[in-house]
Amino acid sequence: MIKRRIGALAAALVLGLTGAGAGQALAAPPVWTHEASDLSPHPRATFGRLPNGFRYVILPNTSPAKGASLRLRLDVGSLHEADNERGLAHFLEHMAFAGSKNVPPGELFRSLERIGVRKGDGVNAFTSSTQTTYNMDLPLADEASLDIALKLMREVGALTLDPKAIDAERLVVLNEKRLREGPMTQLTVDQFAYWFPGRRAGDRLPIGTEEVIRTAPYERIRDFYRRYYRPDRAVLVIVGDIEPAKVEAKVRALFADWQAEGPAGEEPELGAPGARKATAKVFVEGALPPRVSLAWMRPYDPSPQTMGSIRAMIAEYLGLAVLNRRLERQASGASPPFTAALAQREDALRSGRMTVMQASAPADGRAALQALILAQRQLLEHGVSQAELQVEIADWRARLQNRAYGTVTEPSGRLADEILQTLEENGVFTSSEQDIVIFDEAVKGMKPADVEAALRSAFSGEGPLVTVVTPFSVEGGEETVLAAVHEAQIRPVAPPSVQAKAWAYKSFGQPGKVATQRKIEDLEATLVTFANGVRLTVKPTKFRTGQVLVGVRIGEGRLALPADRSSPDWAATAFVLGGLKAMSYDDVTLALAGKVWSVSPSITDNAFRLDGSTRPEDFETQLQLMAAYVADPGWRAEAFERVRSQLGVNISRMDGTPGGILQRQVRTLMRSGDRRWAQPTAVEIRAARLDELKAALGPQLASGELEVTVVGDVTAEEAIAAVGRTFGALPPRAKPANGTTLAKGPTFPGKPPTPIKLQHYGRADQSLALTAWPLPDFFADPQGARTMRVLEQVIALRLFDRLRGEQGLAYATETEMLSSEVFSGYGYLMAMAEVKPQDGDKVFAGISAIVADLRAREITADELERAKRPRVEEYAAGRQTNAYWLAALAGVHEDPRRIESARTLLPQIQAVTPADLRAAAQRYLTEEKAWKAHIVPVGQNQTAAVL
Template sequence: MNSKLRKTASALAIAAAALTLTAGAAGAREQQQAAPTGAEAAFPQQASDLEADPRVIYGRLDNGLRYAVMRNQTPKGVAALRMRIDTGSWNETEEQRGIAHFLEHMAFNGSRNVPEGEMVKRLERHGLAFGADTNASTGFDQTVYKLNLPTVSDEVIEEAFFLMRETASNLLLDAEAIERERGVIASEKSARDSVGFRSAVDNLAFFTHGSGRVDRLPIGVDETIASMPREEFVRFYRDYYRPENTFIVFVGDVDPAVAIAKIESHFGDWRPAPPAGSARPLVPATIEPGRIGYYQDPEVLTYVTLASLYPYEQGPDTLARRRANFLRDLGNSIVSRRLSRMVDEGEAPFLAGSLASYSQRDIVDGVAVRVRSEEGKWQESLAAADVEIRRALEFGFTQAELDEQLARRRRSLETAVERADTRKTYASRGYNHAKALVDAFDSERVFTSPQANLAAFETFAEGLTPADVEAAFRRAWRAYDKPAIYLSTALELDDVEAQVSQALAQARTLPVSAPAEREIGDFAFTDFGGPGTVVEDRHVKDADAHLVKFANNVRLNFKQTDFDAGTIYVQVRVGDGFFSMPQGADEGLRRLAVNLLGRSGVGPHTSEDLRTIFAGRRLGARPMLRVGEDAIEILGATDAADLADQMNLMAAYALAPSYRQTIADRYRDQIRAWYPTHDSTPISIANKEIPRLVRSGDERYGYGDLESFMTPTLEEARQWLDPQLREGLIEVTVVGDVEKQAVVDQVARTFGALPERADRPGDYPGARDLAFPDRPAEPVVLRHSGVADQALARVYWPGPDGFDPVTVYRLEALRSILRNRLTDVLREELGSTYSPGVGVEASDEAEGYGYIFAHVTTAPDAAFDVIAETEKVGARLAAEGVEADEFKRAIQPLIEDLASSLQHNAYWMNVLGDAQTDGVGLARFRAREQAYREMTADDVSALAERIFRSERAYPVAILPVDAGGEAAD
């Protein structure tokens, strides 16, 4: 259960990210047809010249409830149900601050037909996992309840609609349940609080000045969270949870008529008592030209924002409005590319910079440039950003810059058309229809088809000239003569307004000149020699995959799928990765190596050159060198038309990696800027210190002081990486919508043509030797310098390694059971945390090493009590074993996910990624279904008894610097 801030994409998106909190009789329906315009329209398309996606059926019941239903068969056999209530924190009174989010929590705490504590359990028994499939979010203007249905049996669909209706109109709002939840809400509020959150709130307050937006943050305030009486909950629920405020979205592998019938049967008789609560009108921001804002904290990164702000222009979503936004975004994107190139080429005083729109409906509109810098370079960075805005305003853009942006947008839209029928119903990452439909309705946008979006783009692009974009850019930046300026920094500055004004005045004395024309040649790597010869080709029947080996020892693992139409996923694993790191090296060298690989480009081409060379083509390569991974990975996605270029680019990373000193220098600048903030939250300290602690001090894990990042050199990185990239074993995995022979030919022409590679992984004595530490006499205490009322309690227990697939799957079930038990004890009984977390590490690299850990956010004075209670939960689980019902609730979501997971390319990439080397993925694939279906409560109980032994636990408390407790040695 989360709460989120609704905001359009902008240069200030960090603020939105930081403020996100995630947690009868049939009525007549009116299908989409002629309807009123403007504010009276039931759906945005009724007041627009844009045509809604014809795959979606819209309707409204006679009680005012609206819905959108869409048949989607990717993946097959699943569905998504969303219920959006048109209210959030903005409608709260002064005495109700935080009640919308609090009420969202109460949806899981008892209704007329579902006892308190049973809703989540009922869903788990039907195969829905809490968090992943069952959740809700509250923002300023909406509350959304989410159910992802792993099957579309009538029983599951009926249960989902039944529980949504219970939430909509039948909550009990029991006074004792409200009292029990107060501690949970307070704990969540404390856990979400951070320097970053406070900075984001201050940022929002500055740019929405005068609107009162920050006075109604969804999380609320301590006073009302602790004191709101039941009557206020009843009043808010009665006033705003009403059919005319409700929008139902159902997407999935179900006949739309069935879904509509369910909506009618479950919501058609909903008749709340009058009168309805009134919607609080939005207040436009007070725009003061030249206004200056300043936020200071020792733990924040330094950034400067210059914005051109003006009143929001109301109006429906139309073709003309989209064209205006399109032109505005083009200019911003061109200047963003200029800033990015300056960073890449070492010509910028700032570390990163970009332009974007800053728009909040009915509150404020505008554009902004945001640059991040080292503390002492904020004036230079402000000046550099100002110069680039003025350069664009005075001299405009080149045809080449415009062509590059158009090519990128066209290719993206063409890809969306190609994938239109295979976009996901719901997904944790990337596009999904359920979220897209809710978001469109929330922002009063017409949900248009990919085909319509491409057609609109072609209309916008036809005959478009740089002069057109320049005119739109100048209109967007029309208030830039006196920009609003916001500075966030760790520096304590005197007379900030004078200093910022002086910095801008000084910047404006700098001359600007027309942008230079850039000449970038063709890609240099297209001929790798004679194509390699296939020496082995075998079909793996159960995975329907092909394993191919070339004469130079390069492996290819291939599976053809149609899950993402036209999409081909490619992974190249090279060498021995993390375990080949030189003896004595640590995280400092690894991070430098990652930055050099990922940002230096290949051969003569910088990374910015590559973006230009391949603009308009669907390809890319992302090198990765992750902690604990046994290979350097290069990841990419493409289609059949661009497969050859994709393979050219990936092979170039193995053949001719660039190591640019400008990248190494800029990386160190970024580290110097970041390091003073690294201890600003408990979780950041956990990430720094605990990986070493639970591996008995192995310094390859976690990280040390600033000097450990500054010491490694480019040459040391080169000496490590070059032999790996040029000689190490190569395993290529390709999964997607492409014929096998096309892939074999392209791999033969590129990787298969390289000189002979290693035929087995390298031998690095001791590199995989890990040891879990002995239990300390007292909990280890670590310190963070962030918010003073935040703490983190963790308990680690040593567990089995990941070499046995069956054990790995039993650990997954045990993780869910431990989480549920911790929730019952810590959240429901003690009210000490919002959502306890449980993690598992079952290494398939280090024999005999693994662990399971509990993660609990809490108050500093409760941290040691929480550790003690957490250990007791583990001990009871070991002693008493697993109950039948909790085992069913843990295993059922895992079983129900089996079929849909097989319809995801990402799953098959994991299965096949090491098929011809370690073979771990294939082994786990072959064992998974049987392991889950035959697993028993006794199996998991035996594993719990083996793991949760108090004498082996390793407890850690992360406390603020000024709190009590003994520090670790």
């Protein structure tokens, strides 16, 4: 599906459309779109339709092996609701898990857990403005498991909608609404009303209204269900390691008897954009980061996707890619008008096609707004150069080629989601190989004039519709904003000037010699040490053809930092954006256009990390880039200031939600105040300097111990040679310390006499209550750590059932476990729930009751299987991915126990018994060790701990 894949490669712009459940185009009519298009569909996909109108798509795919992903899409969302039905589409999504003709309430999740499907990760659903979709990812799609999954999907068409279950679910949905509402949701509501005045899209968020959720009569809910949950509005997608003919027979037999009841639901009248020219809207909201945006809206086009529409779309995307590269260049320069800016096209809620430019503007909203307008005018008045166009075409083609190269190992879940997206967009689902052909045909002979024509269309229609989000009122309001717009619209603009540099980091000196080399046969990994002390672990795989992952660990990470101040990990991004001494980051991106590469920095407990993903033909370039960042970083002040400015604006937002306080304060308190795990305060951000980041990372980069891990579609010989030419050629590195002795680090706090009270500055009806217990480090008792991992899942299941299912106190319940492999004697297990402030004690009581029961009696064999099987399948599936092995093999040179850990993970999980769980609960989950905290809103007359 080239539209999805081309669009996915564009820089994403957060408009609030997706988060608010936006649909993107008219759903396919009761015939497949490719039947009305000149594009051919995926050659291996089976498209079918039953006499009752029910449709299905089946696609064989072997990644992950033996697994499958199922999606059931109903063509109904919040746009289909009348005023007295607002929220019912989403409410019915909840009711699908609350009992049906053949599945009693609560049994659906249990049935899936028994076949290894985890709640949330493996089974979920969502409702948008245009669709309701049910998702299942089966780790093992054997005949029995597939039969269970298909029967449960069929039950969506046979919901009982019992009045008692409806009333119970009202509390859950209201809790979800309370949890999700806040400044960002309100901004989305206000912005939609501004973009779509007087139209249905302007007031139809999927969550609905509290009045409808609380009071909608059972008959109204049943009527909505019968009008829209119909076989002719449903499509089932199955992608996986399956036999299509056999699965198709099952689908046809199982779904043929689904019959619609009563009259069909009507399609909503959504209207069309008007004739507004430049207008402005100012939103004053102190809890949100300041930003400005410009939107142009054209009529929505529901036509089926064709080669002609794809060519026009690609021309538009390429033009916006040029614009985004120019905006990024401005953001990374000296005294930038904004810290980040992007342009993107979106089909918005079947109500218009929008082109939006948006910028983060922490300093000067006027300057940011005018910079966006000038960049747009420069694009339209001076066009794009042939060189710019060729750079973007090369980038698109490289990524599409990389995708096509790995198509045989593309994840089933991603493919299933792409099929869903074609249904939303009235598109044609094509293969990655087809996409290359389509793209090359679309760009054949494409000239800058073609792109410029597409851009003129993109910036036509209503608009610009200007939005300003600011913490302070604007003197003169919208009139002042429009005056700034008008001023920028008449100011002269000069053509752009860009000089591309050649890649400057191809050689690092004499290739390093291999000092030692050995192979771990059962893990199929090779361990190499070079003469300069650099260590390499390489594991060739075919999990995903065309993918090579590279991880670089340098120095000691947080271990080398002082414990009395926050870690500079927030500034790690500035290290990459600062580029290299000989090349700015913009120079790097231009020089490496047409190649596939990435660099993601992070500071971990025991290393500074650089992680990247590439393809075999660009593997050497990826290593050259990462080695250049180690040997010759740019340390540009403007990059540091850019990141510091962004965080300075966003850090205060974290105090506006219980979850933000959890991140900012609880994680540090649970380490007895060790500030290496603390988010910096606003004062610390303002005082931060680039020299501090250089002081923290510079010595580690210059001589700290260095380990490279390579996993993926590469041979051991190729990896050894390429690493030898790059990292192996660097100056000598420090020798690693004895990794079998864990470091002395943070300690878990003692039990407070009463729950610690923390405060957030958000909604008065939101709080988070949590209980945590200390655990030993991983290597103190590996089997015990795996036992606790299963016990964590048991607690998660019971917490969900008790606080959400039985009591209706919470929508979100969660557990978290850490068993450190770095710090001696440190770990914890935490259980938490987001509830109303007055219900915090009920959460503590509920958690205490759960663990008391676990200490008092052994769980049943069925509950053990439901807790353990998803973990087993999750790990088994993970071992089929490069990402899993990149993490599992990190550090094996310095600590050989990690090798044994990789070997024993599954056997140790499988060995856990009910008696083991009870003994672990008795040992660790005692009331005497329980550390409790309650995050409440300001104004609750509670004493707050402040960091």
